[in-house]
Amino acid sequence: ADKVDDDDDEEAEAAPAPVSTPGAPIRVRTAGGREAIVLEKMQRGWFRVELDQNANDEGGAGERKSMRRPHGFAPGQDHLLDAAPQAAFVPKPKGSGSSKGRKSSVQQSGPGPVPVGAVQAITAGGRVATILERKQRGWFAVELDGNANDEGGAFERKSMRRPMFAPGQDSVLDSAPDAMPYAPPHYYHAPPPPGVPVAQPAALPGAAQGAPNAMSPADMAAAFAQFQQFQQFLQMRGALPPQS
Numbered sequence: 675a676d677k678v679d680d681d682d683d684e685e686a687e688a689a690p691a692p693v694s695t696p697g698a699p700i701r702v703r704t705a706g707g708r709e710a711i712v713l714e715k716m717q718r719g720w721f722r723v724e725l726d727q728n729a730n731d732e733g734g735a736g737e738r739k740s741m742r743r744p745h746g747f748a749p750g751q752d753h754l755l756d757a758a759p760q761a762a763f764v765p766k767p768k769g770s771g772s773s774k775g776r777k778s779s780v781q782q783s784g785p786g787p788v789p790v791g792a793v794q795a796i797t798a799g800g801r802v803a804t805i806l807e808r809k810q811r812g813w814f815a816v817e818l819d820g821n822a823n824d825e826g827g828a829f830e831r832k833s834m835r836r837p838m839f840a841p842g843q844d845s846v847l848d849s850a851p852d853a854m855p856y857a858p859p860h861y862y863h864a865p866p867p868p869g870v871p872v873a874q875p876a877a878l879p880g881a882a883q884g885a886p887n888a889m890s891p892a893d894m895a896a897a898f899a900q901f902q903q904f905q906q907f908l909q910m911r912g913a914l915p916p917q918s
Contacts, residue, residue, distance in 0.1 A: 702723075704723075708732055722738065723741050725739070786909065788804060791851040793849055795816075795846050798840055799824070801821055801826075813833050813835055814833065815910075816833070
């Protein structure tokens with residue numbers, strides 16, 4: 675009798691991986707030993723699952739979550755995971771990007787304006803990206819080519835970090851133009867240092883005759899040129915649509 679009990683204990687400890695039958699939900703074992711129903715297979719090794727009722731540090735009872743292969747699942751279940759239904763790809767509508775400016779992206783129907791000095795590099799997925807500007811902390815503003823994939827849409831403008839490019843291109847990335855800082859108009863003068871007397875500004879033309887103050891034609895032309903430069907800067911950043 676004792677021999678029979680020992681055999682039963684060994685069978686209980688060696689819990690086999692669930693077996694999937696055609697038409698039935700695909701059941702697998704997590705790395706923590708829980709049973710999970712695989713709802714759908716997503717991209718880059720991720721799966722949407724529903725855990726069993728035995729809550730632990732992997733998740734609550736009946737919790738639905740995303741888990742990645744191989745770390746989230748027990749080994750020897752690739753045939754079950756590969757048989758899971760593929761998640762439907764739903765493209766994001768325009769203007770629904772993240773609120774974080776660094777990760778925002780702009781969808782375009784064709785190439786947009788490119789600043790002087792822009793370079794081209796190859797992404798980790800093999801696409802050609804035009805580097806519009808080099809930002810801080812290893813980030814770059816880029817425009818992707820017309821071959822849409824999981825890295826982004828055709829001619830999409832987005833921010834990418836250095837590890838998201840194919841290796842061996844540091845010299846190319848370092849040669850990209852710096853982000854254009856906003857330059858104040860030429861008629862802006864910084865305040866003088868403390869203790870220096872402030873001179874009274876000269877009256878604008880027409881002030882002596884009681885006419886309203888007005889900018890000189892030269893200042894108006896310079897301000898309009900500054901406005902055009904700033905407008906082009908916003909278009910390169912994707913904040914304004916390119917002019918046709």
